[in-house]
Amino acid sequence: xxxxxxxxxxxxxxxPYVISRAKIAEFADTVGATSPLHxxxxxxxxxxxxxxxxxxxFAVVIAQRAESEYIADPASGIDFSRVVHGSxxxxxxxxxxxxxxxxxxxxxxxxxxxxxxxxxxxxxxITDDGGAAVATVxxxxxxxxxxx
Amino acid sequence: MSAPGSSLxxxxxxxxxxxxxxxxxDRARLVRYAGASGxxxxxxxxxxxxxxxxxxxxxxxxxLTMGLAGAVLTDWLGDPARLVSYGCRFTxxxxxxxPGEVExxxxxxxxxxxxxxxxxxxxxxxSVEGRTVLGKxxxxxxxA
Numbered sequence: 001x002x003x004x005x006x007x008x009x010x011x012x013x014x015x016p017y018v019i020s021r022a023k024i025a026e027f028a029d030t031v032g033a034t035s036p037l038h039x040x041x042x043x044x045x046x047x048x049x050x051x052x053x054x055x056x057x058f059a060v061v062i063a064q065r066a067e068s069e070y071i072a073d074p075a076s077g078i079d080f081s082r083v084v085h086g087s088x089x090x091x092x093x094x095x096x097x098x099x100x101x102x103x104x105x106x107x108x109x110x111x112x113x114x115x116x117x118x119x120x121x122x123x124x125x126i127t128d129d130g131g132a133a134v135a136t137v138x139x140x141x142x143x144x145x146x147x148x
Numbered sequence: 149m150s151a152p153g154s155s156l157x158x159x160x161x162x163x164x165x166x167x168x169x170x171x172x173x174d175r176a177r178l179v180r181y182a183g184a185s186g187x188x189x190x191x192x193x194x195x196x197x198x199x200x201x202x203x204x205x206x207x208x209x210x211x212l213t214m215g216l217a218g219a220v221l222t223d224w225l226g227d228p229a230r231l232v233s234y235g236c237r238f239t240x241x242x243x244x245x246x247p248g249e250v251e252x253x254x255x256x257x258x259x260x261x262x263x264x265x266x267x268x269x270x271x272x273x274x275s276v277e278g279r280t281v282l283g284k285x286x287x288x289x290x291x292a
Contacts (some may be wrong), residue, residue: 006178023184030184031212032171033219037228053228056218060211081201085210087283095228137262138235 002118002143003077004111006070008075011106014066016129019100023061024054031055044097051098059090062139063124066104070122071141078120078143086119086140101129109138114144151226152158154292158263166256166270167224171216173208173242174249181212184199195246203241208250210238213281217254217274221287230290232267237283242276252276266291 013110021041028038033055036043044052071078096102110121124137156166178192187209190197195203198206214236222228244250252274259271 026180027184027215028219030177030180031215031219033223035223035226035228042218045211047227049196055215056222056231056234057211057215060215064185064187085238087235087237088211088214089233091233095231 001077001145002111002120002123004113004118006076007108007111009041009070009108011066012068012104013069015080016105017062017065017102017104019054019058019096019098019102024052024058024098027058027061028055028081029098031057041098047058049095049097054096054098056090056092056095057088058096059092059126059135060088060139062067062102062126063106066106066124067122067139070106070108071120078118078141082144084142086142087138088140088146089138091136092138093135096126097135100134102126102134103129118143118145121141151224153225153230153289156225156258156268156289158261158266160258160261160268160291162258164258165168166258167220168253168255169220170251170253171220172249173216173244175206175211175244175246178206178208178212178244180258181209181215185209185211187211203243205243206246208242208244210282213242213252213274214238214285216252217272217282217285218287220254221256221270221272221289225289230292232288232290234287236272236274236285238281239283240276240279240281243283250276252281261283261291263291
């Protein structure tokens with residue numbers, strides 16, 4: 001069972017994520033993002049960016065990696081084989097670009113249970129190596145109970 | 149760079165349809181998304197596992213469907229920095245056949261305008277065979 005007492009917990013133990021051009025290109029190809037800003041460094045620089053720009057949902061890669069410090073910990077009580085993704089949202093201060101070194105802080109914002117389904121909402125704050133805010137990712141998972 | 153999205157300005161009327169595009173998803177794309185994203189849940193690539201846990205078959209990652217729709221939007225906008233926020237709920241699984249592929253339709257309509265803030269809310273209808281698969285898929289974008 002999901003341990004509902006962990007609401008408010010904060011996790012900062014995930015090592016910084018360094019975004020590479022190759023990972024941006026791979027992700028962009030997979031989600032069909034064709035803008036040269038994702039693929040051609042010169043095009044990105046010409047548009048005012050330091051390097052190629054990540055597609056809008058790329059931040060999920062960084063967020064899910066950080067969330068696992070909480071979700072994959074047996075103490076959370078979350079059985080991942082019973083998890084369904086409920087919702088996801090991204091808020092950006094600026095787009096992520098190749099070369100970014102990004103740190104994450106995961107907040108357990110809400111834990112509720114109703115009719116055998118636990119809803120787990122985490123908020124991952126992503127900051128750059130200067131400490132400036134870059135993006136916020138909010139994710140809600142639905143966890144079916146043993147009887148479900 | 150002149151993207152079609154430069155037409156979204158403070159003069160755009162609420163309710164204006166910005167675009168409707170389709171993307172296809174097959175099993176190969178699911179495997180590629182698993183690798184690109186690091187989400188290796190077997191419900192997205194293993195038919196036996198998916199049916200054992202009660203799904204109708206292998207289903208697409210919700211984040212892949214959200215990612216496809218988001219990429220259609222940012223390609224249309226031209227500059228990814230115009231996207232302020234983007235969110236959705238995952239309301240219906242997208243079953244991906246083998247052999248074959250499934251067609252995902254992405255339609256965008258202006259849902260609200262805030263001329264003072266310089267932003268528009270773009271409402272995305274993401275559907276498969278006429279049934280929506282994402283709930284309340286909305287993006288806040290900067291006006292051109």
